[in-house]
Amino acid sequence: xxxVTQTPKFRILKIGQSMTLQCTQDMNHNYxxxxxxxxxxxxxxxxxxxxxxxxxxxEVPNGYNVSRSxxxxxxxxxxxxxxxxxxxxxxxxSYSIRGGTNxxxxxxxxxxxxxx
Amino acid sequence: xxxxxxxxxxxxxxxxxxxxxxxxxxxxxxxYFIWYKQESGKGxxxxxxIRSNMDKRQGQRVTVLLNKTVKHLSLQIAATQxxxxxxxxxxxxxxxxxxxxxFGGGTxxxxxx
Numbered sequence: 001x002x003x004v005t006q007t008p009k010f011r012i013l014k015i016g017q018s019m020t021l022q023c024t025q026d027m028n029h030n031y032x033x034x035x036x037x038x039x040x041x042x043x044x045x046x047x048x049x050x051x052x053x054x055x056x057x058x059e060v061p062n063g064y065n066v067s068r069s070x071x072x073x074x075x076x077x078x079x080x081x082x083x084x085x086x087x088x089x090x091x092x093x094s095y096s097i098r099g100g101t102n103x104x105x106x107x108x109x110x111x112x113x114x115x116x
Numbered sequence: 117x118x119x120x121x122x123x124x125x126x127x128x129x130x131x132x133x134x135x136x137x138x139x140x141x142x143x144x145x146x147x148y149f150i151w152y153k154q155e156s157g158k159g160x161x162x163x164x165x166i167r168s169n170m171d172k173r174q175g176q177r178v179t180v181l182l183n184k185t186v187k188h189l190s191l192q193i194a195a196t197q198x199x200x201x202x203x204x205x206x207x208x209x210x211x212x213x214x215x216x217x218x219f220g221g222g223t224x225x226x227x228x229x
Contacts, residue, residue: 031216033216033217042219042220042221043160043219045216045217045218048216056216090159092159092160094217104162105150105162105207105217106162107152108159110157110159
């Protein structure tokens with residue numbers, strides 16, 4: 001199992017450009033998440049998905065969009081990049097049953113994005 | 117101490133000493149907690165978890181203690197080593213938000229040789 005795979009690892013964008021951060025997992029997890037982490041700070045949830053076809057906003061969704069057409073993939077889209085979106089982005093997945101058993105989340109290695 | 121909420125930014129310990137990282141939570145219905153370790157430039161990695169039907173759980177050199185009365189958990193690292201230097205997060209699924217993981221602010225552990 002590869003676990004959670006994110007691409008690219010690094011990217012520099014100009015203000016106003018768009019890009020998609022890719023995330024895929026091969027653990028058949030139902031939950032997937034996108035977090036951003038600013039330097040020296042904790043993780044803030046951008047969007048999450050509890051299964052294919054279902055997405056929900058997290059704490060900081062503005063400026064981002066997601067889709068979950070398959071169990072494996074959860075891409076994050078930036079439409080009009082802004083300097084405030086300079087951050088490290090982490091994708092994660094877990095298995096969870098609402099009202100039931102949860103498992104730990106597995107994280108990708110991150111995408112370091114700089115908007116100039 | 118840290119909370120899924122507040123955080124203690126840095127903890128500095130001598131190599132070989134024991135480390136204790138704290139985390140407070142506010143939801144008395146929380147029933148599952150996870151500790152993660154994040155090394156510089158890497159994604160968070162699972163260390164240990166604990167369910168609310170337990171007070172203590174031990175792993176290799178790590179122990180998590182859960183005190184449901186005061187809604188507090190701690191991560192204890194025995195004989196701290198330079199390789200333990202990292203940021204440590206506690207996390208819990210948020211029952212009122214689809215079980216999404218909520219992370220505390222993190223504690224940076226620095227091990228002095």
